[in-house]
Amino acid sequence: MNTRTLTEPQRQTPVWGEYEVVVLGGGPAGMAAAVAAARAGRKTLLIERYGFLGGMGTAAGVTNFCGLHANVHGDIRQVVHGVADDLLQRIARLGGLNEPHGLFGKTVAQAYDTAAYKIAADDLLLSSGVEVLFHALAAGVVMDDARRVQALLVETKSGRFAVVGRTFIDASGDGDLAAWAGAPYALGDGAGNMLYPSTMFRLNGINPERAGKAWEVIPRLMLQAEAEGRYRFPRKTPIVRPQKSGIEWRVNLTQLANAQGNAMNGTDARELSEAEILGRRQIAEVAGFLREVPGFESAYIVDIAPQVGIRETRRVRGLYELSEADVLECASFDDTIGVNGWPLELHLKGDVEFRWPRIPESRGFNHLPYRMILPEGLDNVWVAGRCASMSHEAQSAARVTGACFVMGEAAGLAASLALKGASTAAAVDVVALQAGLEDNGAYLGRTW
Numbered sequence: 053m054n055t056r057t058l059t060e061p062q063r064q065t066p067v068w069g070e071y072e073v074v075v076l077g078g079g080p081a082g083m084a085a086a087v088a089a090a091r092a093g094r095k096t097l098l099i100e101r102y103g104f105l106g107g108m109g110t111a112a113g114v115t116n117f118c119g120l121h122a123n124v125h126g127d128i129r130q131v132v133h134g135v136a137d138d139l140l141q142r143i144a145r146l147g148g149l150n151e152p153h154g155l156f157g158k159t160v161a162q163a164y165d166t167a168a169y170k171i172a173a174d175d176l177l178l179s180s181g182v183e184v185l186f187h188a189l190a191a192g193v194v195m196d197d198a199r200r201v202q203a204l205l206v207e208t209k210s211g212r213f214a215v216v217g218r219t220f221i222d223a224s225g226d227g228d229l230a231a232w233a234g235a236p237y238a239l240g241d242g243a244g245n246m247l248y249p250s251t252m253f254r255l256n257g258i259n260p261e262r263a264g265k266a267w268e269v270i271p272r273l274m275l276q277a278e279a280e281g282r283y284r285f286p287r288k289t290p291i292v293r294p295q296k297s298g299i300e301w302r303v304n305l306t307q308l309a310n311a312q313g314n315a316m317n318g319t320d321a322r323e324l325s326e327a328e329i330l331g332r333r334q335i336a337e338v339a340g341f342l343r344e345v346p347g348f349e350s351a352y353i354v355d356i357a358p359q360v361g362i363r364e365t366r367r368v369r370g371l372y373e374l375s376e377a378d379v380l381e382c383a384s385f386d387d388t389i390g391v392n393g394w395p396l397e398l399h400l401k402g403d404v405e406f407r408w409p410r411i412p413e414s415r416g417f418n419h420l421p422y423r424m425i426l427p428e429g430l431d432n433v434w435v436a437g438r439c440a441s442m443s444h445e446a447q448s449a450a451r452v453t454g455a456c457f458v459m460g461e462a463a464g465l466a467a468s469l470a471l472k473g474a475s476t477a478a479a480v481d482v483v484a485l486q487a488g489l490e491d492n493g494a495y496l497g498r499t500w
């Protein structure tokens with residue numbers, strides 16, 4: 053990047069509004085946070101750069117909920133409830149939710165249609181009393197002092213505004229707000245590598261009868277095509293699965309590396325641009341191969357996700373960092389706010405590696421402690437979702453949607469409690485928070 057700088061003229065920034073809770077980001081964490089805060093009676097604004105909600109779940113075409121369920125001593129159970137249930141019911145009413153499908157004989161995931169998700173999410177937020185500001189890109193913060201954020205600066209088509217808040221929830225996925233406010237964070241595994249991004253796409257025109265359980269044969273066909281020298285795939289371990297209508301399948305098979313072979317960095321503007329182009333180039337290649345699979349002969353690319361799928365960028369350091377051992381050993385915490393039942397899913401160079409808790413001997417999930425959503429050094433900010441405080445390995449598990457709903461809902465309710473009297477996020481009465489979450493139907497993992 054060019055090192056030259058310019059001095060911008062000083063400006064008076066108009067105030068968009070003043071809120072009790074300001075949520076940055078409309079992904080699963082941000083939606084759950086905003087709904088929880090608004091339902092607790094707080095004047096809540098959610099800011100989102102796109103014109104729809106869902107985060108990576110819609111913008112990156114994920115189309116599949118992981119982490120809603122866990123393998124509890126051999127029984128597969130839904131372990132994330134609360135706001136998540138309200139969203140699932142709305143998507144189901146629109147006909148956009150699949151029955152859960154099995155994975156590796158160990159757990160299940162649940163696919164959905166992005167169009168139904170977007171409609172359901174609008175309805176969920178508005179009916180809960182959240183004000184939503186779409187097409188607003190957050191670009192900076194104004195601080196009260198070193199520990200408290202006063203306002204979030206947003207760029208919109210109507211100009212630049214300051215959104216003044218008493219509390220802020222960073223659900224940007226990238227820790228944007230927390231990083232601007234000075235919170236410490238880490239990127240990747242310490243050796244410069246984040247989980248590799250992928251661009252998702254969907255194929256239509258598939259013959260469901262002929263395709264059958266094509267996901268079981270595709271890995272072998274890929275090996276064969278590579279051995280014959282006809283294709284070189286960006287990664288192994290393909291995810292090619294049907295949507296609700298069996299003529300449409302989602303494909304998760306790209307992997308986006310920069311010129312050095314490292315994961316494209318989702319906080320680097322230039323690499324993001326390169327990733328978008330590389331993702332579409334890989335899709336053209338992969339789709340060509342998939343047309344060789346029985347049942348896929350007439351398949352065509354019906355949709356490429358609006359943006360490259362980013363799995364990991366900044367992980368903001370909090371008062372507790374969730375670890376790999378916490379996930380694999382199904383850790384318990386006194387300050388549990390809910391659970392993660394997804395294994396480690398490491399998108400490494402050229403492949404995906406899963407690491408599981410002991411199944412069926414263990415209860416199959418770990419608690420998520422309240423402290424992991426409290427950024428170091430900030431008093432009126434919570435960080436929820438894939439940018440919360442986790443090691444690189446633990447993030448590969450608790451970044452999935454189920455855990456993001458959990459963290460978001462807890463952050464929204466905690467902000468509401470903080471406004472009642474506690475002076476800081478860390479001073480919130482955790483017992484009251486847990487009671488409030490359970491009253492709202494959340495599962496905190498205190499049974500089994």
Ligand SMILES: Cc1cc2nc3c(=O)[nH]c(=O)nc-3n(C[C@H](O)[C@H](O)[C@H](O)COP(=O)(O)OP(=O)(O)OC[C@H]3O[C@@H](n4cnc5c(N)ncnc54)[C@H](O)[C@@H]3O)c2cc1C
Nearest residue numbers: 077079080081101107108116118190225361362437438453
């Ligand atoms: C390719 C891929 C496949 C995946 N597969 C699955 C899967 O099968 N199942 C599963 O459960 N999970 C999957 N995941 C993970 C999961 O989708 C995400 O980790 C999850 O969506 C994270 O939720 P979040 O709310 O923390 O952040 P995000 O979903 O990233 O949402 C953040 C939101 O904030 C907005 N935002 C960010 N910065 C700004 C800003 N400065 N101003 C305004 N708005 C901003 C974004 O537009 C976005 O809407 C996958 C992820 C990827 C990338």
